[in-house]
Amino acid sequence: FAKEMGRNSIAFYQPRHLDDRQSRYRIASVLHQAIEQEEFSLVYQPQVSLKDGQLVGAEALLRWDSSTLGKVTPDRFIPVAEDTGMIDEIGAWVLDEAVSELARWNRMGHTLKMSVNVSARQFQRSEVADQVLAALEHHAVAPEQLVVELTETSFMHSASATERELVRLREKGVRVAIDDFGTGYSSLSYIREMSLDLLKIDRSFIQPIPHSETDRNLVKAMIDMSHAMGLAVVAEGIEQSEDLEILKELGCDQAQGYYIARPMSGELMREWIERDGC
Numbered sequence: 001f002a003k004e005m006g007r008n009s010i011a012f013y014q015p016r017h018l019d020d021r022q023s024r025y026r027i028a029s030v031l032h033q034a035i036e037q038e039e040f041s042l043v044y045q046p047q048v049s050l051k052d053g054q055l056v057g058a059e060a061l062l063r064w065d066s067s068t069l070g071k072v073t074p075d076r077f078i079p080v081a082e083d084t085g086m087i088d089e090i091g092a093w094v095l096d097e098a099v100s101e102l103a104r105w106n107r108m109g110h111t112l113k114m115s116v117n118v119s120a121r122q123f124q125r126s127e128v129a130d131q132v133l134a135a136l137e138h139h140a141v142a143p144e145q146l147v148v149e150l151t152e153t154s155f156m157h158s159a160s161a162t163e164r165e166l167v168r169l170r171e172k173g174v175r176v177a178i179d180d181f182g183t184g185y186s187s188l189s190y191i192r193e194m195s196l197d198l199l200k201i202d203r204s205f206i207q208p209i210p211h212s213e214t215d216r217n218l219v220k221a222m223i224d225m226s227h228a229m230g231l232a233v234v235a236e237g238i239e240q241s242e243d244l245e246i247l248k249e250l251g252c253d254q255a256q257g258y259y260i261a262r263p264m265s266g267e268l269m270r271e272w273i274e275r276d277g278c
């Protein structure tokens, strides 16, 4: 019993210790060197069509392996990057890296889509559209191949600036997705009025669907509502085969999640594309 206690208290202590070591303050103090020190990398998670199972593209997700803090997850460092303004520089790095990888897939003979997360804060500074278009031009990638993902809360902060940037991007052919749908507090009128192409249903709505009829109905309503507004629907967080079957039946367009594939390195993603890409 004492041994049990010991183990438990150690297990309890470790996360707190880690928490300390990776406090917002410590993160902020070393984050600004991360680009220069080449501590960032992107991983890619496949997105597949539910109609035919074909690979549609991938979402680029940022990873940070800090020389002083070790691996820090985006949920911890992205908010710090946003608060300190470092997200502008980091976001520009992500865009360039993701579009460069997309160009590589093109050279391999696979025309796929790349989704990139863009923070609300990046939209408030009016160069996002310029940044995106410059990256596409620099790597000679068609705008139609890029999907910009932003969360519902992006609309709440300076909605008019955000909308202006989105319109500019869409005029050129860049696709826009609303991420984590259902977790923020955007109203239907925002969704209707904003320039969007895709809606990503948050995984918290997807996970209960195999055992809850109410949740299945809710997801069905989200899908029908999106289609009524002319938006395609992506389900996030598919963790089991049952989810996939149900979502197909409900008319969902695309899926992404651990059941299909975990986010992977550029190299592994290229192997995946060679195997499964069209």
Ligand code: C2E
Pocket (backbone or CB within 6 Å): 045, 060, 061, 062, 073, 074, 075, 078, 091, 094, 117, 118, 119, 149, 179, 180, 203, 236, 237, 238, 239, 256, 257, 258, 259, 263
């Ligand atoms: P997100 O954009 O909603 O990305 C999806 C997150 O869900 C990723 O977490 C992904 O690894 C995880 N995920 C995918 N499939 C499953 C699944 O089946 N089950 C579960 N439990 N999780 C799954 P990750 O990579 O830790 O990123 C977390 C969040 O950090 C992202 O959420 C996004 O909001 C933000 N983020 C990541 N990369 C960037 C970036 O380059 N720029 C910005 N601004 N934000 C980023």
Ligand code: MG
Pocket (backbone or CB within 6 Å): 059, 117, 149, 179
């Ligand atoms: Mg996303």
Ligand code: MG
Pocket (backbone or CB within 6 Å): 179, 180, 200, 202, 236
């Ligand atoms: Mg999401």
Ligand code: MG
Pocket (backbone or CB within 6 Å): 179, 180
């Ligand atoms: Mg998220």
